[in-house]
Amino acid sequence: LMDAAGGYYQNLGDTTQKIAFNPDFLHQVGVSREILDADIFISLPKFKTHGLTVMTGAIKNSYGILPGAQKARLHQIAGTPKRFHDVIVEVFRLRIPDLFIMDAVVGMEGNGPASPELREIGLVLAADNAVALDGVVARMMGLDPGRLRFLQTAKTLGLGDYDSQMIEIHGEMPILNDFKLPPLGGEAISGNQAIQELMQTKTQVRPQADPGLCTACESCVEHCPVSALTMKDNIPVADTDICITCFCCQEICPEKAMALS
Ligand code: SF4
Ligand code: SF4
Numbered sequence: 001l002m003d004a005a006g007g008y009y010q011n012l013g014d015t016t017q018k019i020a021f022n023p024d025f026l027h028q029v030g031v032s033r034e035i036l037d038a039d040i041f042i043s044l045p046k047f048k049t050h051g052l053t054v055m056t057g058a059i060k061n062s063y064g065i066l067p068g069a070q071k072a073r074l075h076q077i078a079g080t081p082k083r084f085h086d087v088i089v090e091v092f093r094l095r096i097p098d099l100f101i102m103d104a105v106v107g108m109e110g111n112g113p114a115s116p117e118l119r120e121i122g123l124v125l126a127a128d129n130a131v132a133l134d135g136v137v138a139r140m141m142g143l144d145p146g147r148l149r150f151l152q153t154a155k156t157l158g159l160g161d162y163d164s165q166m167i168e169i170h171g172e173m174p175i176l177n178d179f180k181l182p183p184l185g186g187e188a189i190s191g192n193q194a195i196q197e198l199m200q201t202k203t204q205v206r207p208q209a210d211p212g213l214c215t216a217c218e219s220c221v222e223h224c225p226v227s228a229l230t231m232k233d234n235i236p237v238a239d240t241d242i243c244i245t246c247f248c249c250q251e252i253c254p255e256k257a258m259a260l261s
Helices: 002-008 033-037 058-065 072-077 081-092 130-140 149-154 193-199 221-225 248-252
Strands: 016-020 027-032 048-050 054-056 098-106 118-127 208-209 229-232 236-238 258-260
Touching: 016 033, 016 072, 027 033, 027 072, 054 130, 058 081, 058 098, 058 130, 058 149, 072 081, 081 149, 098 130, 118 130, 130 149, 130 258, 193 248, 208 236, 248 258
Parallel strands: none
Antiparallel strands: 016 027, 048 054, 098 118, 208 258, 229 236
16 A cells, blocks of 8 residues: 555644534544645545444545544444444544545445455445435445434435435446345344344444454454453453444454454
8 A cells, every 4th residue: 555655645643633523522633634734635435334333434434534542532432333423423524525436346244344254346436425425335235324323414414415316326326135234234224123222322232252263362452442352261352341342353353253242
């Protein structure tokens, strides 16, 4: 990636500027100055699933404009998956990108954001509106975008529309047959009252290592931002009172041994 960027690489975490945030979560956040000063901001999301938000895409990609540990801190402050959906929209609207180009050449399905299940899609999707693009991605995954809370919130805030009549599509929009959602993805949006209530608690998902795959390398333990993991009998175990369900351990595991259950 560094070679491809040539002399144009910029570390987005080098300098930040404090700006006002939604006080329900934090009064201020530090945003990458490179992003705030840019004349044009192009976001490059990936077509993939995510256990906490069902899918990740144009809106959630902007979570990366917060350098460093703030991302984990906001996860912690949000506390529940429902509030985390609202946080990602709040971060997104700090500086709305001008253009979105999504890599859907090879997408990810199943237990994202670090699932080994890849899906050949063969498309690059581009849009100037994130809500419309994420609405299209949701439909391609077989989801009703209106059931995803972060999209409902973004639409309510006037950031765009996911209704198909409001989106002009140039090119193809294939619906991916039997696309695999994250373990709770289908139920989380199905309107099942019990599952909806579970989504509002801190107990929805927790990391759990598969003893058959885990090599006890302790990478997850070292990288957990809140030190929620300890090794017990050569397997990392999460303290559910401390874990903020940030998914870092799942993303970092080289063996894909960490699942969320
Ligand atoms: S145990 Fe995993 S999901 Fe929980 S806080 Fe640590 S890195 Fe994040
Ligand atoms: S990073 Fe993966 S393989 Fe290493 S200890 Fe954690 S779960 Fe096991």
